[in-house]
Amino acid sequence: MSRVVQKFGGSSVADADSIKRVAKRVLATKQAGNDVVVVISAMGDTTDDLLDLALQVSPMPAARELDMLLTTGERQSAALLAMALHDLGVEAKSYTGSQAGVITTGKHGDARIIDITPGRIHASLDEGSIVIVAGFQGVSQDTKDVTTLGRGASDTTAVALAAALGADYCEIYTDVDGIFTADPRICPKARQVPQISYEEMMELAASGAKVLHLRCVEYARRENVKIHVRSSFSERPGTWVMDLADISPLTDKEGNPMEQPLISGVAHTLSEAQITVVGVPDRVGEAATIFDAIAARGINIDTIVQNVSRISSNRTDISFTLETADARAAMETLTSIKEQVGFEEMLFDDQIGKVSVIGVGMKSHPGVTARFFRALADAGVNLGMISTSEIRISVVVDAGSVQTAVQAAHAAFGLDADGEAVVYAGTGR
Amino acid sequence: MSRVVQKFGGSSVADADSIKRVAKRVLATKQAGNDVVVVISAMGDTTDDLLDLALQVSPMPAARELDMLLTTGERQSAALLAMALHDLGVEAKSYTGSQAGVITTGKHGDARIIDITPGRIHASLDEGSIVIVAGFQGVSQDTKDVTTLGRGASDTTAVALAAALGADYCEIYTDVDGIFTADPRICPKARQVPQISYEEMMELAASGAKVLHLRCVEYARRENVKIHVRSSFSERPGTWVMDLADISPLTDKEGNPMEQPLISGVAHTLSEAQITVVGVPDRVGEAATIFDAIAARGINIDTIVQNVSRISSNRTDISFTLETADARAAMETLTSIKEQVGFEEMLFDDQIGKVSVIGVGMKSHPGVTARFFRALADAGVNLGMISTSEIRISVVVDAGSVQTAVQAAHAAFGLDADGEAVVYAGTGR
Numbered sequence: 001m002s003r004v005v006q007k008f009g010g011s012s013v014a015d016a017d018s019i020k021r022v023a024k025r026v027l028a029t030k031q032a033g034n035d036v037v038v039v040i041s042a043m044g045d046t047t048d049d050l051l052d053l054a055l056q057v058s059p060m061p062a063a064r065e066l067d068m069l070l071t072t073g074e075r076q077s078a079a080l081l082a083m084a085l086h087d088l089g090v091e092a093k094s095y096t097g098s099q100a101g102v103i104t105t106g107k108h109g110d111a112r113i114i115d116i117t118p119g120r121i122h123a124s125l126d127e128g129s130i131v132i133v134a135g136f137q138g139v140s141q142d143t144k145d146v147t148t149l150g151r152g153a154s155d156t157t158a159v160a161l162a163a164a165l166g167a168d169y170c171e172i173y174t175d176v177d178g179i180f181t182a183d184p185r186i187c188p189k190a191r192q193v194p195q196i197s198y199e200e201m202m203e204l205a206a207s208g209a210k211v212l213h214l215r216c217v218e219y220a221r222r223e224n225v226k227i228h229v230r231s232s233f234s235e236r237p238g239t240w241v242m243d244l245a246d247i248s249p250l251t252d253k254e255g256n257p258m259e260q261p262l263i264s265g266v267a268h269t270l271s272e273a274q275i276t277v278v279g280v281p282d283r284v285g286e287a288a289t290i291f292d293a294i295a296a297r298g299i300n301i302d303t304i305v306q307n308v309s310r311i312s313s314n315r316t317d318i319s320f321t322l323e324t325a326d327a328r329a330a331m332e333t334l335t336s337i338k339e340q341v342g343f344e345e346m347l348f349d350d351q352i353g354k355v356s357v358i359g360v361g362m363k364s365h366p367g368v369t370a371r372f373f374r375a376l377a378d379a380g381v382n383l384g385m386i387s388t389s390e391i392r393i394s395v396v397v398d399a400g401s402v403q404t405a406v407q408a409a410h411a412a413f414g415l416d417a418d419g420e421a422v423v424y425a426g427t428g429r
Numbered sequence: 430m431s432r433v434v435q436k437f438g439g440s441s442v443a444d445a446d447s448i449k450r451v452a453k454r455v456l457a458t459k460q461a462g463n464d465v466v467v468v469i470s471a472m473g474d475t476t477d478d479l480l481d482l483a484l485q486v487s488p489m490p491a492a493r494e495l496d497m498l499l500t501t502g503e504r505q506s507a508a509l510l511a512m513a514l515h516d517l518g519v520e521a522k523s524y525t526g527s528q529a530g531v532i533t534t535g536k537h538g539d540a541r542i543i544d545i546t547p548g549r550i551h552a553s554l555d556e557g558s559i560v561i562v563a564g565f566q567g568v569s570q571d572t573k574d575v576t577t578l579g580r581g582a583s584d585t586t587a588v589a590l591a592a593a594l595g596a597d598y599c600e601i602y603t604d605v606d607g608i609f610t611a612d613p614r615i616c617p618k619a620r621q622v623p624q625i626s627y628e629e630m631m632e633l634a635a636s637g638a639k640v641l642h643l644r645c646v647e648y649a650r651r652e653n654v655k656i657h658v659r660s661s662f663s664e665r666p667g668t669w670v671m672d673l674a675d676i677s678p679l680t681d682k683e684g685n686p687m688e689q690p691l692i693s694g695v696a697h698t699l700s701e702a703q704i705t706v707v708g709v710p711d712r713v714g715e716a717a718t719i720f721d722a723i724a725a726r727g728i729n730i731d732t733i734v735q736n737v738s739r740i741s742s743n744r745t746d747i748s749f750t751l752e753t754a755d756a757r758a759a760m761e762t763l764t765s766i767k768e769q770v771g772f773e774e775m776l777f778d779d780q781i782g783k784v785s786v787i788g789v790g791m792k793s794h795p796g797v798t799a800r801f802f803r804a805l806a807d808a809g810v811n812l813g814m815i816s817t818s819e820i821r822i823s824v825v826v827d828a829g830s831v832q833t834a835v836q837a838a839h840a841a842f843g844l845d846a847d848g849e850a851v852v853y854a855g856t857g858r
Contacts, residue, residue, distance in 0.1 A: 016485035056445035058512040068508035072501035079498035083487040
């Protein structure tokens with residue numbers, strides 16, 4: 001008998017009918033002979049509605065209490081799914097994160113899972129029951145208070161439970177058919193990817209692909225949990241995210257080996273902004289002072305570029321990108337240390353985008369950077385900052401050039417679908 | 430330092446502004462030097478909305494899961510009140526029933542409190558924090574599942590906590606100014622009662638007064654917890670419910686003792702129906718068969734009257750009243766045993782009302798029944814079934830005569846307010 005963890009997001013349980021549809025899907029998995037544990041998000045807009053309510057009461061809600069409030073959304077959908085399963089004639093029990101043994105750190109709003117003690121889940125599975133766990137939440141090891149796990153956290157809950165329960169795999173149901181070679185909304189020739197490695201998926205997630213959250217993939221890699229990302233609106237197979245060693249080599253229709261692709265996908269994001277600190281005195285430690293101050297505000301920096309020093313003035317410019325939502329706080333921080341550091345001015349630009357090509361194939365093929373840049377040049381796209389990892393090349397471009405850049409890169413690395421266009425099932429998110 | 434438990438109902442926390450108003454009230458109690466524990470109900474229509482959602486998913490929701498769903502309402506309002514208190518600069522922590530140590534039986538939807546283990550509440554009070562407990566809920570001693578306590582249960586939670594914490598008293602905030610000598614909506618001359626005994630309050634609650642639930646008053650009497658019922662919309666003192674021995678005798682303005690009233694109040698209900706089982710064979714055990722069958726369906730019977738047997742036929746008629754909502758189930762049950770018992774037919778009437786006069790004074794004054802019946806006769810009200818307890822006389826009358834009967838009884842026992850009319854603050858419920 002297999003054991004499967006299935007996670008359904010808010011768009012899959014938006015109303016009573018959706019919940020009943022999910023119940024049938026869960027039942028089918030149970031009837032196929034599996035132990036089933038379901039992790040569920042809050043219904044549709046529930047979390048946003050609760051957050052609105054909190055902001056009506058308090059402009060900056062107390063973090064412990066916000067967690068207490070927001071976690072009720074998942075508890076509601078979990079209970080409702082259990083009711084729907086009962087009506088289909090199968091035993092089902094819902095559990096809060098705390099009841100399910102999701103033990104976390106104490107940082108409200110952004111806690112991390114540190115242990116799973118699934119005693120009650122095991123007991124219910126042994127009774128033949130389907131187990132439904134409220135996602136996104138846990139209980140603090142120290143204070144026993146209710147915690148939430150931050151963005152994308154129901155996915156992480158599902159992977160963590162799959163690891164703790166020794167599940168064969170973890171299905172993440174969403175509103176798209178899986179992982180695509182690019183975002184089909186801006187690249188119509190994007191194709192669904194049947195399999196992808198943890199490392200590539202992490203780079204995709206970090207570079208703007210929204211389907212899986214980075215922390216969830218990191219957890220899956222660490223615990224070697226196979227993830228199957230698929231649509232809750234169709235029966236089509238989705239994308240398997242797994243260890244590189246487990247991925248089957250590409251073959252043609254006759255089963256003959258094919259050349260492996262250099263690039264698995266093209267990711268983009270429009271949510272970043274760029275700040276340039278102009279005229280930083282070229283002394284040891286000035287960059288450290290700047291980024292220490294920004295880190296102390298809890299702001300994450302993405303790409304950093306420092307130009308060579310101007311010999312005439314002994315000054316340099318430092319540029320970096322960050323989430324646009326954090327830009328105001330970063331600018332305030334920089335202003336507060338302007339005298340101390342002695343830089344000349346700050347420049348700000350949020351009309352930028354970042355385009356990344358990602359693939360384990362590039363490790364052994366030195367020409368990837370050249371081919372990427374040539375494709376962008378031929379398409380008339382100007383490059384700004386550049387950053388790379390072992391399996392990723394990212395460039396900052398004008399926001400208006402992002403679509404052109406994604407399409408050019410997608411074509412240049414032979415990712416374009418031939419024949420008819422790929423059907424894009426979801427509504428995007 | 431005193432310790433106070435305050436309970437706020439759903440109408441007191443209907444929206445964000447109400448929650449902020451309640452927060453100020455709680456803060457004032459804290460600033461007066463009290464330890465404060467707040468028990469809170471779900472906001473406005475939240476519970477009804479959740480129940481609607483459950484019924485959309487399942488025509489008969491699984492009881493365990495319905496409890497899991499409905500308890501989220503109180504958790505939300507508890508967290509929101511804690512946020513509002515934080516903004517006023519005072520430490521406040523919300524707890525679920527389970528976290529607060531409300532240990533119950535395992536009967537979902539109608540669990541009973543069997544113990545309170547308030548370790549976390551004590552710890553928070555010792556830190557100087559205000560404690561907010563989600564009402565209406567607990568955790569099953571055996572299964573550790575979330576339970577709900579049935580109707581009026583947040584009041585019971587408050588009284589139980591007051592007893593367990595050794596609170597000086599328990600304030601129940603509602604949308605009326607306290608307990609009245611009759612329902613001011615149908616008896617404009619009703620007056621607010623400053624003090625009333627547990628026994629009278631229990632009879633009032635059982636006879637239709639809606640302000641406090643019977644189970645809550647029973648609990649308070651058993652644990653000798655003083656209850657102060659008052660309006661959350663005004664600062665006026667409300668009604669103290671307490672042991673008869675603690676109630677101060679009535680005095681006039683100069684402090685001279687006055688004659689104590691025979692009757693403390695007149696209660697009425699229109700929510701009952703009357704069923705008559707006609708032609709029951711006059712054999713030992715037939716009445717037991719009938720009421721055993723009805724009890725087995727979980728239906729509560731109120732008044733029962735059995736006529737003397739008709740000598741001609743050796744048959745009798747048995748009438749009883751019950752909540753109209755239970756009438757269909759009772760009729761079905763009776764139909765199923767008609768052959769077995771051999772009765773002739775059933776009569777049904779839901780156009781009835783019950784009017785009760787209640788007062789510890791009647792124990793020592795035999796003329797109360799006569800005065801009550803004379804008042805009804807003078808007002809032209811016909812009596813149906815009659816039942817009595819040591820401190821209560823109830824009569825069933827036509828629904829259309831209830832208002833007349835209440836006013837007549839109220840006047841006959843000298844309860845009418847003189848001078849200007851009493852202001853009725855609330856919106857009724």
